Amino acid sequence: MSDTNAHPAPTRVSQSSATTLLPLMREATRELHTAAERSGIYRALLTGHAELRGYTLLLRNLEPVYGALERELAASHKLSALVPTVLYRSAALVSDLETLVGPQWRDTLPELPASIAYVDRLKAVAREAPARLIAHVYTRYLGDLAGGRMLHDKVRRQLGTAAEGLAYFAFAGHADPTPLAVELRQGIEIAGAAVASWPAIIEEACTAFRLTIALSTAVQVAAGDGRDSMP
Numbered sequence: 068m069s070d071t072n073a074h075p076a077p078t079r080v081s082q083s084s085a086t087t088l089l090p091l092m093r094e095a096t097r098e099l100h101t102a103a104e105r106s107g108i109y110r111a112l113l114t115g116h117a118e119l120r121g122y123t124l125l126l127r128n129l130e131p132v133y134g135a136l137e138r139e140l141a142a143s144h145k146l147s148a149l150v151p152t153v154l155y156r157s158a159a160l161v162s163d164l165e166t167l168v169g170p171q172w173r174d175t176l177p178e179l180p181a182s183i184a185y186v187d188r189l190k191a192v193a194r195e196a197p198a199r200l201i202a203h204v205y206t207r208y209l210g211d212l213a214g215g216r217m218l219h220d221k222v223r224r225q226l227g228t229a230a231e232g233l234a235y236f237a238f239a240g241h242a243d244p245t246p247l248a249v250e251l252r253q254g255i256e257i258a259g260a261a262v263a264s265w266p267a268i269i270e271e272a273c274t275a276f277r278l279t280i281a282l283s284t285a286v287q288v289a290a291g292d293g294r295d296s297m298p
Contacts, residue, residue: 087256087260088201088255088259088260088268088269089205089252089255089259091265091269092268092272096206096273099277103279103283106279106280106284106287107283107284107286107287107288108121108122108124108125108286108287108290110287111287112221112222112225113218115221115225117221117222117225118290119167119226120291121286121291123164123168123176124176124177124179124286124289126160126163126164126167127164127173127176127178128176128181128182128282128285129160130160130161131178131183131186132186132207133155133160134157135186135190136189136203136204136207137156137157139190139192139200140204142193143193143197145197145261146201146204146258148254149201149254149255149258150204150208150254151250153239153240154238154247154251156208156211156235159237160235163233164176166231166232167228177289179285179286180285181278181281181284182282184278184281185279185282196267196271198258199267201255201258201259201268201271202270202271202272202275203271203275204251205272206272206276209248209251209255211235212247212248212251213248215236216236216244219237222236
């Protein structure tokens with residue numbers, strides 16, 4: 068599944084046909100979302116076939132992605148309040164990597180080209196069309212809130228990971244992440260309402276899912292599977 072041209076095409080949407088941004092992004096990315104869940108390391112995690120190396124390699128390659136996104140959000144006077152800092156994941160990823168791999172995790176696990184490409188895209192978007200970062204907020208943080216609890220349980224069972232190695236799935240002071248998800252959805256809608264044109268943001272959400280699929284597949288290959296895990 069490394070050929071991005073094989074991914075489902077996004078559903079075409081019209082800004083005039085809906086009153087809010089979120090339903091449009093959700094509909095446009097529906098098939099890509101499913102493809103992401105069926106790709107690479109994510110499929111392995113969801114079907115109970117992941118190993119510790121693959122999981123830690125995923126964390127290692129997500130850390131620079133979240134780091135770049137969070138730096139760009141913090142630097143934007145328009146978007147800095149969009150994501151509550153409790154949702155920021157880069158520090159949690161570092162904590163998990165230090166617990167599961169050790170302080171030398173950057174040397175032990177490689178940063179893959181798919182992760183570098185993801186980071187480069189975030190930097191380009193922040194520089195050229197920062198409103199598109201809304202799409203990456205939608206893809207990453209709402210995904211964490213929606214699927215984090217399920218992945219937490221699967222990782223704990225599959226890999227025997229103790230709580231101190233599962234910070235990625237924990238949101239300080241929020242045992243139930245539902246209120247955070249509600250707050251983030253509201254923030255996305257408010258930010259979207261301030262943007263003149265939604266199609267670019269919707270297109271970027273599709274790009275974000277394609278980057279996620281490419282990263283997931285690359286991690287699984289680098290971890291030693293060597294196969295595309297799509298059926």
